[in-house]
Amino acid sequence: MGAGINKTTLTTSIYEVLLGLSDVASARLKSENGGFDVLPANRELAGAEVEMVQLENREKRLKDALSLVSDDYDFMLIDCPPALSILTLNGLCAANGVIIPMQCEYYALEGLSDLVNTIKKVHAKLNPDLKIIGLLRVMFDPRMTLSQQVSAQLEQHFGDKVFKTMIPRNIRLAEAPSYGMPGVNFDPGSKGAQAYIAFGAEMVERIKTM
16 A cells, blocks of 8 residues: 655654554554555564564564554554464454455465464464454456456355455556555546445445444
8 A cells, every 4th residue: 555655764663663662653654645544664574573582472562552542543454464473463463353365366365274274273362353354356357267266266165255346457556556645546536446445335334244
């Protein structure tokens, strides 16, 4: 998501928050182009993996930090890498639900079962509030047979957990980050932006019923 924030000039980031050197209220920034706040990250975050190993309650550092500002927001979105790491565990422990973006490609499907099993383990041992909100098909190309096949398999195995909205491959979405803007602001009329707007509405309605 383009937020118009220069990562190279950050003085405080999520790195300092996770290590207890700062708090979210001090580290968060307002997006220049989106109407939302960002808890930014830069290259230093990679070092947190090593430094957090020795910390007490290391899996819940993010949860504890976000709890202090949770009343300021309707939603908090936590972007996590797919690999199981201490950073991903922090995201899963802090979240109430998970949205899994899925490219309709073979290798993405291959790793999905591992991710679902990880979420189940975190739910059982660390965060009983965690649930899968749904799977979002992204970079979907209806012209490709593989995209159609993977999409059908997702619907077969996960049923109504798969969001009806699909995010298409779209050049305007791809261009938006280079302008420091979210795709829905960069070109609101593009197919990609319209798909994300539809997904947002579908997501909110689904969360209301959970």
